Amino acid sequence: MFNMNNKNILITGATSGIGKASAIQLSKMNANIFFIARNQKKAKILCDEIKSISGTNPKYFIADLSSLKQIKKAAEDFKLLDIPLHVLLNNAGLINNIRKETIDGYEEIFAINHLAYFYLTNLLIKNLKSASSARIVNVSSGAHAFVKRFNFKDVHSKRRYKPFQVYGYSKLANILFTKKLSKILEEDNITVNCLHPGVVGTEFGHNNGLFQRLIFNLFKPLMRSSEKGAATSVYLCSSAEVSNITGKYFYDCKVAKTTKWAQSIEDADKLWDLSKELTNVTWDIN
Numbered sequence: 616m617f618n619m620n621n622k623n624i625l626i627t628g629a630t631s632g633i634g635k636a637s638a639i640q641l642s643k644m645n646a647n648i649f650f651i652a653r654n655q656k657k658a659k660i661l662c663d664e665i666k667s668i669s670g671t672n673p674k675y676f677i678a679d680l681s682s683l684k685q686i687k688k689a690a691e692d693f694k695l696l697d698i699p700l701h702v703l704l705n706n707a708g709l710i711n712n713i714r715k716e717t718i719d720g721y722e723e724i725f726a727i728n729h730l731a732y733f734y735l736t737n738l739l740i741k742n743l744k745s746a747s748s749a750r751i752v753n754v755s756s757g758a759h760a761f762v763k764r765f766n767f768k769d770v771h772s773k774r775r776y777k778p779f780q781v782y783g784y785s786k787l788a789n790i791l792f793t794k795k796l797s798k799i800l801e802e803d804n805i806t807v808n809c810l811h812p813g814v815v816g817t818e819f820g821h822n823n824g825l826f827q828r829l830i831f832n833l834f835k836p837l838m839r840s841s842e843k844g845a846a847t848s849v850y851l852c853s854s855a856e857v858s859n860i861t862g863k864y865f866y867d868c869k870v871a872k873t874t875k876w877a878q879s880i881e882d883a884d885k886l887w888d889l890s891k892e893l894t895n896v897t898w899d900i901n
Contacts, residue, residue, distance in 0.1 A: 619644035619853050623700050623746075625693060626650045627680060627735065628707030630657035633754070633812050636845035637704060639668055641852060648673035651680065651689050651707075651735075680707050680731040681717040683894060690738035699746035700739055702852045705732040706754045708785075714776040721893065722771040724778075728785035733792055734894040743805055748858070751796065752851045753809040755789035755864065758782055764876045765791065765886060790864055790873055791883040792890070797862030799898075806861040808851050811871065812844040 624641055628634040629650035642648050642665045650673065652658035658675040665673045678689035693700075708728045715723040721730065732753055736743075743749040761783030766772075772781050789809050797807040850868040851857055863870045864877070876882065891898060 619646040622646045622702065623698055624648055624702040624704065624852065625700055625739070626704040626706055627731065628754075629675075630654060630661050632841050633844040633848060634704075634706040635661060636841040637706065637848045637852070638673070639665060640842070640845060640849045642669040642671045642673065644853060645669070645671065646702075646853075647671065649675070649693065651676050651678050653677070653679050680727050680735075681719075681723055683719050683730075683734060686731055686734050687738060690735060693739065694742060698742070700742035700749060701746045702750045702752065703736060703739060703743060704752045704754075704848060704852055705735065705789075706848065707731060708754065708756075710778055710782045712778055714772055714781075716771075722773075722781065724781050724785050725770060725772070725788070728782070729788035729792065730890060730894060732789065733890045734896065736796070737894070737896045737898055740898075744803060746804075748804045749806075750852060751793075751805065751807040752848060753789045753793050753807070754848060755793070755809040755811060756782075756786040757811040757813075757866070759787040759790055759877055760874050762787055762876070763874075764879070765882050767882075767885060767889070770889065787874075787877055788886055790877040791879070791886045793864070794862055794878070794880075795883040795887045801861065806857065806859070808857065808861060808863050808865060810847045810851060810865040812847060813866070 619641065624646050626634055626638050629638045630652045638648050638650060648665060648671060652675050655677055662673050662675065665671060676689040676692045678685040680686055709724060711723055717723050717726045736751060761779055765787055766784055793807050793809040800807060847865050847868050851865060864873045865871060
């Protein structure tokens with residue numbers, strides 16, 4: 616096990632599901648847990664739970680990850696601590712039964728599942744570079760196989776909205792982002808990997824309509840627990856076995872195959888440029 620003692624870890628989507636399980640497991644390794652949450656009540660509950668389990672003192676920042684302005688504020692609050700960031704676990708995600716737009720005018724699944732990862736990572740890149748070694752872990756999904764090539768013609772799903780397809784595109788984006796960023800950071804001591812957590816029996820997507828609730832309840836007995844779903848996230852955050860591995864997609868703590876569309880350098884480059892435009896960043900990482 617890589618020594619996580621006193622390492623600073625920032626997690627998104629940590630108040631429930633695999634994000635919460637990841638935060639608790641990593642706190643048991645004596646890591647310093649920081650997390651971004653939308654709901655202050657849930658954030659306080661998680662802090663109390665972590666304190667009682669591991670004796671550590673987590674800190675949180677309140678932000679709605681669908682808003683670029685709020686993401687920037689959370690990042691600025693973290694930077695005020697003036698500490699290195701050893702691990703960034705981009706975990707937050709959602710699926711909507713109906714199309715929704717963010718305050719910035721972007722389709723919400725794409726905004727939270729991809730643009731939030733992209734933007735937050737950019738804002739915290741200097742904190743990551745200031746650590747002796749750092750890791751960026753992006754929670755993707757096997758759902759990227761629901762789709763073929765990334766849909767650049769209708770990024771915000773204005774022409775047609777199919778929830779599982781839109782979700783699949785966002786998870787494909789996570790892999791393309793991981794591939795591109797790992798190349799950019801290959802000369803730095805920062806690894807970038809992504810993962811499929813498996814089909815987890817959490818409340819993810821549970822408030823999105825009768826059909827999805829029925830599907831969820833039907834298959835829940837076959838789903839893995841949040842703790843098992845978090846295993847690969849925790850592994851990529853903490854294991855010495857992956858210290859020199861970057862740009863890979865993992866499942867069950869092993870490198871796994873993706874679709875051929877997830878390997879497209881052309882699409883990774885195109886998505887990178889689009890993401891820079893939508894978040895208005897330059898990615899000056901020097």
